[in-house]
Amino acid sequence: xxxxxxxxxxxxxxxxxxxxxxxxxxxxxxxxxxxxxxxxxxxxxxxxxxxxxxxxxxxxxxxxxxxxxxxxxxxxxxxxxxxxxxxxxxxxxxxxxxxxxxxxxxxxxxxxxxxxxxxxxxxxxxxxxxxxxxxxxxxxxxxxxxxxxxxxxxxxxxxxxxxxxxxxxxxxxxxxxxxxxxxxxxxxxxxxxxxxxxxxxxxxxxxxxxxxxxxxxxxxxxxxxxxxxxxxxxxxxxxxxxxxxxxxxxxxxxxxxxxxxxxxxxxxxxxxxxxxxxxxxxxxxxxxxxxxxxxxxxxxxxxxxxxxxxxxxxxxxxxxxxxxxxxxxxxxxxxxxxxxxxxxxxxxxxxxxxxxxxxxxxx
Numbered sequence: 195x196x197x198x199x200x201x202x203x204x205x206x207x208x209x210x211x212x213x214x215x216x217x218x219x220x221x222x223x224x225x226x227x228x229x230x231x232x233x234x235x236x237x238x239x240x241x242x243x244x245x246x247x248x249x250x251x252x253x254x255x256x257x258x259x260x261x262x263x264x265x266x267x268x269x270x271x272x273x274x275x276x277x278x279x280x281x282x283x284x285x286x287x288x289x290x291x292x293x294x295x296x297x298x299x300x301x302x303x304x305x306x307x308x309x310x311x312x313x314x315x316x317x318x319x320x321x322x323x324x325x326x327x328x329x330x331x332x333x334x335x336x337x338x339x340x341x342x343x344x345x346x347x348x349x350x351x352x353x354x355x356x357x358x359x360x361x362x363x364x365x366x367x368x369x370x371x372x373x374x375x376x377x378x379x380x381x382x383x384x385x386x387x388x389x390x391x392x393x394x395x396x397x398x399x400x401x402x403x404x405x406x407x408x409x410x411x412x413x414x415x416x417x418x419x420x421x422x423x424x425x426x427x428x429x430x431x432x433x434x435x436x437x438x439x440x441x442x443x444x445x446x447x448x449x450x451x452x453x454x455x456x457x458x459x460x461x462x463x464x465x466x467x468x469x470x471x472x473x474x475x476x477x478x479x480x481x482x483x484x485x486x487x488x489x490x491x492x493x494x495x496x497x498x499x500x501x502x503x504x505x506x507x508x509x510x511x512x513x514x515x516x517x518x519x520x521x522x523x524x525x526x527x528x529x530x531x532x533x534x535x536x537x538x539x540x541x542x543x544x545x546x547x548x549x550x551x552x553x554x555x556x557x
């Protein structure tokens with residue numbers, strides 16, 4: 195029975211590293227597969243995809259004057275406020291869903307008169323409302339509700355806008371309160387789209403807008419983020435990964451494997467030190483075996499003048515004077531393993547010690 199156990203233990207030692215490395219490779223493979231699966235799940239969690247083209251176009255109509263021959267000016271120019279009669283605005287919004295479904299959309303247009311302390315209103319954002327000292331909203335077009343059955347629709351809304359009323363309100367505000375502000379008119383067409391895919395409802399909120407500076411002799415109209423957009427709606431359903439528990443188990447298993455490898459490597463280093471310890475002793479005995487005599491009992495050092503030497507070769511300098519052999523005694527206690535090589539000459543002991551934990555390699 196004992197022989198069978200020893201045989202099993204020996205075979206286990208031989209198979210230890212192959213088994214541990216095989217488990218590590220399998221665990222790493224499963225972890226990588228689960229990570230790839232996770233990102234694929236995230237990508238597949240998209241419920242609805244769509245494309246949008248939105249733009250705000252305008253023409254600036256001028257009053258009769260002796261300075262500018264054109265009656266209508268195009269976009270992206272500097273305009274003289276006193277020469278502007280009205281603006282011919284056109285909001286364009288084209289929506290195209292990539293999956294066919296019934297859609298209900300509603301939209302409305304507002305004009306917000308804003309007095310801001312922010313010096314640059316070129317890229318004014320909703321989050322910058324903290325700079326506003328005055329804001330008043332006007333309805334340009336009331337909400338319109340439409341249903342389509344092919345995931346596609348286009349909104350085109352035209353509106354003639356006079357700036358006189360808004361400039362007068364700005365002048366009254368500044369005269370009344372004496373506050374220096376940077377006023378502008380924010381025109382916005384808000385679009386809300388609702389639909390359903392696979393019995394799951396979704397809502398898309400979007401807008402098309404531009405800013406018109408007021409209160410100055412000249413102005414430039416800023417269009418806000420009006421371009422082609424590709425978007426998507428994520429599903430609200432929680433996608434469960436049935437192999438997630440297996441992923442966690444493999445993480446734990448990999449940690450255990452790393453610990454086992456660490457223990458094994460530490461043991462290899464320890465065994466290497468042990469082998470080096472015995473290798474050094476055997477080397478000394480092999481080279482100087484005729485001069486070395488093993489003793490079983492420890493000799494008490496108190497009765498001698500003890501002289502420690504740093505290398506075994508130093509003992510050879512005293513051996514002829516001592517006229518006797520080099521004695522060897524080994525302490526085989528696990529925690530105190532060491533080997534003494536020593537020579538006794540009268541009441542003097544010359545000793546060289548090799549400690550298992552920390553021995554001198556100088557021979």
